Amino acid sequence: xxxxxxxxxxxxxxxxxxxxxxxxxxxxxxxxxxxxxxxxxxxxxxxxxxxxxxxxxxxxxxxxxxxxxxxxxxxxxxxxxxxxxxxxxxxxxxxxxxxxxxxxxxxxxxxxxxxxxxxxxxxxxxxxxxxxxxxxxxxxxxxxxxxxxxxxxxxxxxxxxxxxxxxxxxxxxxxxxxxxxxxxxxxxxxxxxxxxxxxxxxxxxxxxxxxxxxxxxxxxxxxxxxxxxxxxxxxxxxxxxxxxxxxxxxxxxxxxxxxxxxxxxxxxxxxxxxxxxx
Amino acid sequence: xxxxxxxxxxxxxxxxxxxxxxxxxxxxxxxxxxxxxxxxxxxxxxxxxxxxxxxxxxxxxxxxxxxxxxxxxxxxxxxxxxxxxxxxxxxxxxxxxxxxxxxxxxxxxxxxxxxxxxxxxxxxxxxxxxxxxxxxxxxxxxxxxxxxxxxxxxxxxxxxxx
Numbered sequence: 001x002x003x004x005x006x007x008x009x010x011x012x013x014x015x016x017x018x019x020x021x022x023x024x025x026x027x028x029x030x031x032x033x034x035x036x037x038x039x040x041x042x043x044x045x046x047x048x049x050x051x052x053x054x055x056x057x058x059x060x061x062x063x064x065x066x067x068x069x070x071x072x073x074x075x076x077x078x079x080x081x082x083x084x085x086x087x088x089x090x091x092x093x094x095x096x097x098x099x100x101x102x103x104x105x106x107x108x109x110x111x112x113x114x115x116x117x118x119x120x121x122x123x124x125x126x127x128x129x130x131x132x133x134x135x136x137x138x139x140x141x142x143x144x145x146x147x148x149x150x151x152x153x154x155x156x157x158x159x160x161x162x163x164x165x166x167x168x169x170x171x172x173x174x175x176x177x178x179x180x181x182x183x184x185x186x187x188x189x190x191x192x193x194x195x196x197x198x199x200x201x202x203x204x205x206x207x208x209x210x211x212x213x214x215x216x217x218x219x220x221x222x223x224x225x226x227x228x229x230x231x232x233x234x235x236x237x238x239x240x241x242x243x244x245x246x247x248x249x250x251x252x253x254x255x256x257x258x259x260x261x262x263x264x265x266x267x268x269x270x271x272x273x274x275x276x277x278x
Numbered sequence: 279x280x281x282x283x284x285x286x287x288x289x290x291x292x293x294x295x296x297x298x299x300x301x302x303x304x305x306x307x308x309x310x311x312x313x314x315x316x317x318x319x320x321x322x323x324x325x326x327x328x329x330x331x332x333x334x335x336x337x338x339x340x341x342x343x344x345x346x347x348x349x350x351x352x353x354x355x356x357x358x359x360x361x362x363x364x365x366x367x368x369x370x371x372x373x374x375x376x377x378x379x380x381x382x383x384x385x386x387x388x389x390x391x392x393x394x395x396x397x398x399x400x401x402x403x404x405x406x407x408x409x410x411x412x413x414x415x416x417x418x419x420x421x422x423x424x425x426x427x428x429x430x431x432x433x434x435x436x437x438x439x440x
Binding site: 015032037084088 | 303350
């Protein structure tokens with residue numbers, strides 16, 4: 001059907017970004033294909049250490065899922081996106097396929113070796129998330145493909161992470177956000193993944209910040225050097241949400257706080273995290 | 279753009295009453311409610327998915343009716359502010375908003391009451407934090423939130439055991 005309708009056709013998932021964009025005439029598709037009436041496209045399944053989300057799974061369903069509660073960073077994300085009404089409609093597949101630089105899911109899933117299943121007339125293929133998100137609003141989806149599933153590996157024992165987004169109010173996109181996922185052995189960090197959101201055209205993986213933590217005891221000093229490395233790699237634009245300098249400082253602070261929460265969670269502590277409002 | 283756009287027949291249940299209409303595919307749910315069904319209690323505030331004045335319940339969950347097409351409500355059950363009262367008796371949430379002065383200009387009130395209803399139908403005794411989270415998508419531009427919070431707490435009390 002997508003092949004038939006041509007380049008101007010758009011898929012309508014939750015519609016919580018696409019419909020506002022259409023109202024502003026930023027998007028003007030000739031055809032909309034509504035995915036909401038297709039059964040079997042919303043599910044959360046767990047098998048062999050992987051959680052699989054049907055592309056049409058709503059943020060609210062992910063927020064309420066017991067399987068997701070065991071991976072707190074996923075719950076942080078699902079429970080904090082926009083507001084109740086948007087979470088009741090918006091979907092994980094739609095969020096990734098839109099690839100908005102200010103979206104929440106891609107930043108979080110960059111830290112969890114996530115894979116995106118792309119389905120087309122010629123069958124399906126699995127693409128790792130960093131290969132899927134090519135640029136702002138640009139993904140590896142072919143014109144006749146859609147996202148059918150998002151697969152996330154459950155982190156090993158002794159892992160903990162957090163996603164923190166700083167927003168001016170609930171319904172707006174964050175000013176900056178940070179996702180941190182750690183695997184700890186006592187005070188020593190065996191593995192670290194850090195991604196920064198809203199401070200580049202796509203989520204930024206902070207490699208040097210990760211390297212500052214990996215194999216180290218996580219002291220104030222190592223955390224500070226990770227924070228510095230995260231600040232350095234951020235590439236924010238000044239806009240109505242704040243100046244580039246402000247966002248750079250903000251994202252560093254979010255990384256620091258997310259590391260601290262990740263450590264506590266890795267040690268088995270329940271830490272409730274909400275998005276932070278200005 | 280396609281040469282001609284076909285109108286689409288839909289069936290939707292609003293406040294317990296079934297309606298069949300044939301609508302333009304681009305018509306928003308809030309336009310169907312206000313213009314075709316004369317249910318003008320649901321308001322359009324920002325029309326940009328921000329303010330929540332247009333909040334209704336669809337199959338029991340709160341949605342922004344300005345951010346859905348009417349055709350997407352085909353087969354669904356919608357509840358608007360007009361459907362809250364029963365036989366002329368105000369719903370406990372409506373009564374609490376009145377008793378607590380939980381409104382100033384009233385424009386955001388229908389949306390807030392439906393967000394409150396989604397909350398209270400799942401959580402009989404919400405704490406302040408849970409109430410804040412539940413109404414984070416509803417903006418009161420008169421900034422009268424204190425009495426709104428009080429109204430939702432009072433409504434929770436009076437809905438217990440209902």
